[in-house]
Amino acid sequence: MDTYMSVRTYGTDAGDQVKAEAARLETLFSVTDKDSEISALNRDGEVKASADTLKLVGESLRISRATGGALDVTVYPAVRAWGFTTGENRVPSKEELAKITEKIGYEGVRIEKGTIRIPKGAGVDLGAVAKGYLSDRAAAILKENGVSSALIDLGGNIGALGSRPDGSPWRIAVRDPAGDGSVGTVEASDLFVVTSGGYERYFNDASGRRIWHIIDPATASPADSGLLSATVVGKSGTTADGLSTAVFVMGEERAVGLWRETRDFEMILVTSGGEIVITDGLKDAFTREEDSGYTLRIVS
Amino acid sequence: MIKTRTWIIIIAVIAAVAAAAAIAVRFFLPAGTTAEIVKDGKVLYRIDLDRVTEEYKIEIGDEDGDRNTVTVRPGMIAVTAADCPDKICVAAGWASGERPYPIVCMPHRLTVRITSGDAGADAEAR
Numbered sequence: 001m002d003t004y005m006s007v008r009t010y011g012t013d014a015g016d017q018v019k020a021e022a023a024r025l026e027t028l029f030s031v032t033d034k035d036s037e038i039s040a041l042n043r044d045g046e047v048k049a050s051a052d053t054l055k056l057v058g059e060s061l062r063i064s065r066a067t068g069g070a071l072d073v074t075v076y077p078a079v080r081a082w083g084f085t086t087g088e089n090r091v092p093s094k095e096e097l098a099k100i101t102e103k104i105g106y107e108g109v110r111i112e113k114g115t116i117r118i119p120k121g122a123g124v125d126l127g128a129v130a131k132g133y134l135s136d137r138a139a140a141i142l143k144e145n146g147v148s149s150a151l152i153d154l155g156g157n158i159g160a161l162g163s164r165p166d167g168s169p170w171r172i173a174v175r176d177p178a179g180d181g182s183v184g185t186v187e188a189s190d191l192f193v194v195t196s197g198g199y200e201r202y203f204n205d206a207s208g209r210r211i212w213h214i215i216d217p218a219t220a221s222p223a224d225s226g227l228l229s230a231t232v233v234g235k236s237g238t239t240a241d242g243l244s245t246a247v248f249v250m251g252e253e254r255a256v257g258l259w260r261e262t263r264d265f266e267m268i269l270v271t272s273g274g275e276i277v278i279t280d281g282l283k284d285a286f287t288r289e290e291d292s293g294y295t296l297r298i299v300s
Numbered sequence: 301m302i303k304t305r306t307w308i309i310i311i312a313v314i315a316a317v318a319a320a321a322a323i324a325v326r327f328f329l330p331a332g333t334t335a336e337i338v339k340d341g342k343v344l345y346r347i348d349l350d351r352v353t354e355e356y357k358i359e360i361g362d363e364d365g366d367r368n369t370v371t372v373r374p375g376m377i378a379v380t381a382a383d384c385p386d387k388i389c390v391a392a393g394w395a396s397g398e399r400p401y402p403i404v405c406m407p408h409r410l411t412v413r414i415t416s417g418d419a420g421a422d423a424e425a426r
Binding site for chain 2: 174197
């Protein structure tokens with residue numbers, strides 16, 4: 001999963017089971033592990049997949065449809081072209097990007113009787129949803145073990161199970177995408193809090209422009225929607241993870257439109273204009289960091 | 301001219317004030333912030349960040365040729381350079397008592413973590 005995992009529980013060793021589950025899912029989902037199911041799919045164009053891979057790809061397609069393709073797990077050819085999986089960063093030419101854009105399209109992914117198929121030249125990367133899926137699995141394992149209070153931290157992808165041992169909600173800081181502090185704190189119980197931002201993984205091109213790893217499927221290029229970060233709070237880790245990427249790609253206007261339509265998640269957007277935009281459902285749970293320098297706006 | 305006795309009293313008062321100030325500092329400063337640099341599960345360095353007076357750097361290398369530069373400043377610590385492919389550790393920025401979230405370089409199996417301090421939050425979404 002290429003991330004640091006920390007699971008804090010009280011009064012149990014179920015954390016070990018969570019680590020074992022993380023290792024197991026990694027062998028299914030990883031795009032860098034040649035023996036994974038996803039690598040097989042990308043190489044052969046089809047794979048007889050495990051229940052977990054089928055479920056996660058299915059969930060991704062559902063989020064893709066809900067977001068008009070702003071989340072699309074078939075961006076892998078673009079992620080590779082910009083060098084985000086190899087570490088050898090480069091800026092592809094316009095012609096190359098135009099060709100890659102034609103290969104991107106979640107509509108081309110077919111799931112039939114346990115087999116996933118993708119068109120020739122297409123590729124799948126579950127990076128935008130895998131950590132979310134693991135956090136859902138972690139929460140389920142902990143609950144099965146009778147754990148009522150836990151904080152799951154998968155490299156900044158947070159799952160707040162129950163409340164703190166003292167009964168108060170967990171307090172999750174949201175990182176300031178432009179600095180080292182936080183923009184504020186959100187209180188959460190039985191919720192997942194996932195942030196996508198351009199600061200997580202990036203390189204600078206020859207002209208000093210920051211190239212970040214979140215790709216807009218429509219352009220095969222880094223998303224440029226006026227947001228510095230997008231945080232989604234929701235009941236499902238997988239959905240919160242996928243939506244945080246989608247919202248970052250969509251920008252404020254489209255994202256607020258989606259929220260008004262569905263009302264099944266909440267969000268905290270940090271805009272390049274220096275604003276923190278939160279949805280109405282978080283107005284009591286979110287506290288702005290006083291000296292963060294951002295102004296707060298609530299949308300309803 | 302001030303008499304010797306008066307000097308002794310003045311010095312005694314200054315000494316008493318200084319001692320009181322030292323005690324006050326001990327009591328009112330927040331609990332010490334300690335950082336640990338961990339490689340392959342082993343703690344290589346344990347640093348009391350509150351005792352750091354000026355910036356210094358620590359080079360962490362291994363036989364695979366993996367390199368990370370850890371920079372220590374008063375109250376804070378960061379990975380400021382690395383030859384890993386993704387450089388997520390460098391992008392993570394500075395960890396401190398107020399921001400005690402771990403900095404991780406997965407490819408090099410390196411973690412810089414704060415073992416004490418108070419964030420006012422339980423975790424950071426990022």
